[in-house]
Amino acid sequence: MMFRDREDAANRLAEALAQYRGQHPLVLAIPRGAVPMAKIIAGALGGDVDVVLVRKLRAPGNPEFAIGSVDETGWTYLGDYAGRVAGSQQYIESEKAAQIEVMRGRRASYTPIRPPLDPAGRIVIVVDDGLATGSTMIAALHALRAKSPKKLVCAVPVAPPDTLEKVSPYADEMVCLSAPELFYAVGQFYQSFPQVSDEEVVELLAS
Secondary structure: OOEOOHHHHHHHHHHHOHHHOOOOOEEEEOOOOOHHHHHHHHHHHOOEEEEOOEEEEEEOOEEEEEEEEEEOOOOEEEOOOHHHHHOOHHHHHHHHHHHHHHHHHHHHHHOOOOOOOOOOOOEEEEEOOOOOOOHHHHHHHHHHHOOOOOEEEEEEEEOOHHHHHHHHHHOOEEEEEEOOOOOOOHHHHEOOOOOOOHHHHHHHHHO
């Protein structure tokens, strides 16, 4: 399955999530790519939109490859290959500290005049533009589970089957439109997949 762009993927996800229309769900995006998508989905379902801040821990010399992830509280998920790829615990700790600092800066600029929306007792739908290793989604779902949502839904356009298997224990429901066996990168399933800037995220959240 190919998506024209994030807007196309978001509209298709909103259709797949139609059962939540009228239940005022909280739609949370993993920045930055998923923020425009979450805005569309929240609009279609009559929900609120916000961000859940998590960051991947980058492999040394290969920033696109995640060895794990960290949430705003510092809770860390590590892939079973993390120690081998990272080479040392010292590298993991310094990368973790760097990513926590990035999240502090993003929280200050994304929601400067209000705290994050409270997921307690709400249907919470966590959106990303696709999953590769799934590590950031796992950190996001773990962080949100601790805040007592009524139901926790993971919603993505595309992910490989083994990643879905890894992520699904952290969610009450998985919604994924396409799970191809041949998977190299999320961008291969989009005709147009531009970067989303911090400025765009701030503007979307403010509106």
